[in-house]
Amino acid sequence: MKSYLERWLPQLLLAPSLIVCLLFFYGFMLWTGWISLTRSGMLPSSDFVGLLQYQRLFADERWLGSLGNLARFATLFVIIPLVLGLLLAILLDQKLRAEGALRLIYLHPMALSLIVTGTVWRWLLDPQLGLALGVRELGWTSFRFDWLGDDDLALYTLVIAAVWQISGFVMAVFLAGLRGVDEAIVQAARLDGAEGFTLYRRILLPTLGPSLFSALLVLLPAAIKSFDLVVALTDGGPGHASELPALYMFQMAFERSRLGLGAASAMVLLMMVLSVALPYLYARQRRQRRAG
Amino acid sequence: MSRLLMALFGVLPLLAAAQPLDFLHWWTSGSEAQTLAELRQTARAAGVPWQESPVAGAVNANTLLKTRFLSGHPPALAQLDKAVAVWGEAVPLADLSEVAQGWRQVLPTVIAAELQYQGRTVAVPINVHRLNTLWSNLALLQRHGLEVPRTWEAFFAAGDRLKAAGVIPLAIGGSVGQKFSVFADVVLGQGGPQFFRRALVQGDAALLAGPEMLQMLRDFKRVKAYTDAGQAGRDWSVATALVIQGRAAMQLTGDWANGEFLKAGRVAGRDYDCTTAPGHGALHYFEFDRILFFKPASAQQADEQKRLAAALMQPADSTRFARIKGGIPVRVDADLAGFNACARRSHQDFKAGSANGSLTLALGAQLPEATHGAYRDVISAFWASDRMTAEQAQQRLLKASRVID
Numbered sequence: 098m099k100s101y102l103e104r105w106l107p108q109l110l111l112a113p114s115l116i117v118c119l120l121f122f123y124g125f126m127l128w129t130g131w132i133s134l135t136r137s138g139m140l141p142s143s144d145f146v147g148l149l150q151y152q153r154l155f156a157d158e159r160w161l162g163s164l165g166n167l168a169r170f171a172t173l174f175v176i177i178p179l180v181l182g183l184l185l186a187i188l189l190d191q192k193l194r195a196e197g198a199l200r201l202i203y204l205h206p207m208a209l210s211l212i213v214t215g216t217v218w219r220w221l222l223d224p225q226l227g228l229a230l231g232v233r234e235l236g237w238t239s240f241r242f243d244w245l246g247d248d249d250l251a252l253y254t255l256v257i258a259a260v261w262q263i264s265g266f267v268m269a270v271f272l273a274g275l276r277g278v279d280e281a282i283v284q285a286a287r288l289d290g291a292e293g294f295t296l297y298r299r300i301l302l303p304t305l306g307p308s309l310f311s312a313l314l315v316l317l318p319a320a321i322k323s324f325d326l327v328v329a330l331t332d333g334g335p336g337h338a339s340e341l342p343a344l345y346m347f348q349m350a351f352e353r354s355r356l357g358l359g360a361a362s363a364m365v366l367l368m369m370v371l372s373v374a375l376p377y378l379y380a381r382q383r384r385q386r387r388a389g
Numbered sequence: 390m391s392r393l394l395m396a397l398f399g400v401l402p403l404l405a406a407a408q409p410l411d412f413l414h415w416w417t418s419g420s421e422a423q424t425l426a427e428l429r430q431t432a433r434a435a436g437v438p439w440q441e442s443p444v445a446g447a448v449n450a451n452t453l454l455k456t457r458f459l460s461g462h463p464p465a466l467a468q469l470d471k472a473v474a475v476w477g478e479a480v481p482l483a484d485l486s487e488v489a490q491g492w493r494q495v496l497p498t499v500i501a502a503e504l505q506y507q508g509r510t511v512a513v514p515i516n517v518h519r520l521n522t523l524w525s526n527l528a529l530l531q532r533h534g535l536e537v538p539r540t541w542e543a544f545f546a547a548g549d550r551l552k553a554a555g556v557i558p559l560a561i562g563g564s565v566g567q568k569f570s571v572f573a574d575v576v577l578g579q580g581g582p583q584f585f586r587r588a589l590v591q592g593d594a595a596l597l598a599g600p601e602m603l604q605m606l607r608d609f610k611r612v613k614a615y616t617d618a619g620q621a622g623r624d625w626s627v628a629t630a631l632v633i634q635g636r637a638a639m640q641l642t643g644d645w646a647n648g649e650f651l652k653a654g655r656v657a658g659r660d661y662d663c664t665t666a667p668g669h670g671a672l673h674y675f676e677f678d679r680i681l682f683f684k685p686a687s688a689q690q691a692d693e694q695k696r697l698a699a700a701l702m703q704p705a706d707s708t709r710f711a712r713i714k715g716g717i718p719v720r721v722d723a724d725l726a727g728f729n730a731c732a733r734r735s736h737q738d739f740k741a742g743s744a745n746g747s748l749t750l751a752l753g754a755q756l757p758e759a760t761h762g763a764y765r766d767v768i769s770a771f772w773a774s775d776r777m778t779a780e781q782a783q784q785r786l787l788k789a790s791r792v793i794d
Binding site for chain 2: 136138139140141158159219223224225226243245246248251331332334335336337338351352353354355
């Protein structure tokens with residue numbers, strides 16, 4: 098009896114969450130895939146139209162524009178936090194006395210939801226009321242900062258807010274990586290005369306590969322899924338100059354009564370996230386196979 | 390727990406036979422909540438069991454409405470912000486024709502027609518909002534030796550003078566709707582209601598691609614030069630506040646702005662004026678709040694729906710809703726005692742427009758959502774972008790008119 102329970106209890110306990118996951122995750126994924134092949138408008142319908150919604154999607158300038166925006170946003174959203182995070186991690190690694198407090202300060206933006214981040218930055222970046230007003234009141238009366246209202250630059254306000262939010266996290270990942278290096282190796286390198294910059298360049302940074310990978314795996318899908326920050330900060334505007342695909346998806350599916358088109362854009366987003374995640378999973382599996 | 394499960398699986402509608410009329414709406418702000426209290430009172434007085442399902446925000450409310458249809462327990466009534474046909478094609482509606490016999494005599498044809506789906510009356514109007522109003526700060530205009538502009542040429546000339554004097558000529562909010570209403574005002578002011586109908590509602594390619602539309606797009610974009618940089622993310626009421634404070638001279642928006650002026654203690658005709666948009670003359674461009682009635686769950690509910698519909702259209706009740714909600718009563722025979730000068734002028738134009746056929750219903754209520762949305766995309770992108778030319782915008786407008794579903 099006991100052995101029977103012991104054998105089946107874990108499975109039994111895991112079953113409900115597994116079923117919920119299967120249904121609400123993969124089930125709805127399949128359902129969205131199906132909807133993207135139908136004429137669904139305000140309500141889901143089963144009128145099969147093949148790839149029509151995908152054709153419409155890629156004929157829509159607004160969608161193509163949002164893809165272009167995503168490319169610009171994602172590039173900066175990945176590179177800047179990686180560089181900034183690495184720099185902060187190296188600085189914090191210098192055995193500072195107040196390291197704990199500093200780490201907390203840098204990590205703190207992570208504790209805010211993106212809606213809050215977006216709202217705060219919308220106020221800060223407001224061309225008439227925000228930081229710009231503060232600078233003008235300090236005496237620089239001709240100072241202007243109106244990226245929010247500029248259709249070339251509005252996208253970069255998203256980058257500013259997102260980088261502010263996520264850099265602390267990347268720093269923590271790299272710091273953990275740096276601290277994970279075997280002290281014996283560092284000592285050996287020191288004995289061989291490696292100091293400061295050389296020590297980092299030759300010994301410590303090359304061991305950060307896995308940290309870089311995990312940071313990338315968080316940053317890239319986060320960029321692709323970006324929605325709440327856009328809604329709170331620019332709402333895609335001015336025009337659609339700072340619109341990202343997730344916002345397009347939401348508006349088409351729920352505000353425009355174009356459920357099929359929204360589902361098609363959701364499937365394209367899914368493909369993009371998978372194209373980031375699958376190579377990683379594949380590489381890891383191969384490494385494990387080689388190791389085993 | 391078991392009740393929760395039943396609700397989850399949509400078994401509840403089976404038990405819902407004796408339920409009150411459930412009204413799904415997003416009237417949650419101050420004056421809206423007051424209007425709701427009036428509706429409730431009218432329903433109770435008519436002996437109709439009444440229940441409310443408030444949801445914050447039109448988008449959320451519409452999503453919930455769809456979900457309730459999909460899960461099998463739809464409400465009996467809902468606030469409507471789309472063309473009646475959008476819902477008519479998707480779900481079964483009620484039939485109020487029996488009590489709506491006399492409505493054609495008291496409602497403009499445009500409104501009576503928009504309450505019908507396939508020849509049956511399925512909705513009840515609550516109040517009318519005029520959209521084509523130019524709100525102006527009279528004291529400010531007089532100080533600069535200007536009159537309220539009645540044509541677009543006069544508007545641009547006044548705008549130049551005000552701009553040179555350091556005043557924002559036109560206050561505008563950040564939403565797409567604010568820009569789109571400027572576009573509609575330009576098209577209606579320069580092309581008139583016939584052109585508007587043929588070009589934008591019927592999507593006549595010759596007109597959409599023609600030289601007149603190109604000029605209208607140029608003038609629409611020209612308006613942007615008379616607005617300020619702080620418009621991104623600004624609420625329409627904040628834009629109205631700029632006019633009230635005298636930092637901006639004018640605003641083009643619907644008659645909901647009237648409430649803001651009244652709240653600030655300003656008097657129409659003395660402190661501020663509410664004329665039609667430049668070039669509009671006495672044209673009345675409007676949208677109206679209405680309640681859509683869905684297919685009743687039982688014969689008893691069908692009867693209650695009819696009683697409610699009749700009660701909501703009583704002259705006294707109908708007028709009371711408009712007074713609290715803002716705007717004007719929907720009945721042409723309404724008594725405007727107690728309304729201010731702006732509302733009276735609006736109702737006068739409303740009646741005249743109803744008689745001569747120039748009364749024009751908002752584009753959003755006349756077009757499929759997809760088409761209207763596609764137009765809005767073009768207009769908002771054109772307003773924002775300094776690189777898009779009027780010719781490019783015109784091409785995209787033509788393309789948008791062919792987006793149907």
